[in-house]
Amino acid sequence: MRSLSGERCTCGLLIILFLTFFAVNALGADQAEQVIRITAKKFEYSPKEIRLKKGVPAVLEFTSLDRLHGFNCPDLGVRTDIIPGKVSTLRVVPQKAGTFDFHCDIFCGEGHEDMTGTIIVEE
Numbered sequence: 001m002r003s004l005s006g007e008r009c010t011c012g013l014l015i016i017l018f019l020t021f022f023a024v025n026a027l028g029a030d031q032a033e034q035v036i037r038i039t040a041k042k043f044e045y046s047p048k049e050i051r052l053k054k055g056v057p058a059v060l061e062f063t064s065l066d067r068l069h070g071f072n073c074p075d076l077g078v079r080t081d082i083i084p085g086k087v088s089t090l091r092v093v094p095q096k097a098g099t100f101d102f103h104c105d106i107f108c109g110e111g112h113e114d115m116t117g118t119i120i121v122e123e
């Protein structure tokens, strides 16, 4: 009896967690944050240039077309692994205007050093 009610409790908790998750997601969608999709492959990002607005939140969604890559923009303090078969997201709220370089920080082959791009943050 005890374990049964325990299971029911766990199940109810899971349902609440799921509902909360979807509610939070729906709220996020209402705010319509700009979503920028970026693909990574040997040895480039597409797009290479990302335009953001200072103080305006944006979500960067990364997918890899071949292998493991990294995305690192040290000046804006954001980085993520880009894992094949998975969407990696980064939420950015740029606090300064300017042009900031990003690069792949996971060695991915001969052209790895050229795997770069820029984020342009406008006022």
Ligand SMILES: [Cu+2]
Pocket: 069, 070, 104, 105, 106, 107, 108, 109, 112, 113, 115
């Ligand atoms: Cu690389």
